Amino acid sequence: MHRVGVIGQIDHVEIEVSDADEMAAFMEKLGYERHRKTEHHGTSYEYVPADGDGPLFEIHTVSGEETPGINHIAFAVDDIEDTTEQLEEEGVDSIVGPYDVDKTGRTITNFRDPDGNRFQVVSDEGE
Numbered sequence: 001m002h003r004v005g006v007i008g009q010i011d012h013v014e015i016e017v018s019d020a021d022e023m024a025a026f027m028e029k030l031g032y033e034r035h036r037k038t039e040h041h042g043t044s045y046e047y048v049p050a051d052g053d054g055p056l057f058e059i060h061t062v063s064g065e066e067t068p069g070i071n072h073i074a075f076a077v078d079d080i081e082d083t084t085e086q087l088e089e090e091g092v093d094s095i096v097g098p099y100d101v102d103k104t105g106r107t108i109t110n111f112r113d114p115d116g117n118r119f120q121v122v123s124d125e126g127e
Contacts (some may be wrong), residue, residue, distance in 0.1 A: 007083065011076035011122045012046070012056040018068050020045055020061040027057065040103040074108070074120035083121050084109045098123075 011079030017023040024034065024045045032047040036080055041060040048056050062068055070091070077083045082097045107123045 007121060009075070009113050011124070013073050014058040014060065014067050014071040016060055016062045016068050016071050018062060020059050021054055021080070022041040023059045027059070032057065038103050040101070042100050060099045072118040072120050074122045075124055077121045080107050080109060080121060080123040086096040087121075 015023070020043055024047070027045075027047040031050045033050050035046040035048045037057060038046070040058075042063065043061065045059045045061065046056050048054070060071070078110070084095065084098050092111050093114070094112035095109060096111070098107050099109075100107050105116045105124070109121050111119055111121075113119060
């Protein structure tokens with residue numbers, strides 16, 4: 001049986017919040033710096049630690065039936081095609097991707113753990 005290698009460090013954590021602007025101000029109080037503001041899922045923010053050590057946080061205001069909380073955790077990979085293929089070979093559930101997200105410049109593959117929690121692998125070729 002072929003095993004997926006260590007996927008890699010956490011690239012980002014996406015958090016759904018009741019007010020993205022308010023959460024952005026809170027992240028700045030914690031010493032995080034704005035990486036960029038996008039129109040991904042409406043107005044969204046990306047924050048990185050000021051010292052550069054740690055994952056990026058994506059912040060989106062909830063809409064529709066969404067509830068505040070962690071939406072997904074994403075892991076950085078060098079070869080998203082190969083990693084997606086390995087996940088498929090291992091029988092990982094609910095694989096969607098890889099596909100490009102124009103508004104962020106990333107290529108992603110989504111998948112679910114046995115409890116249905118969403119995870120993601122991401123390749124950031126544009127940066």
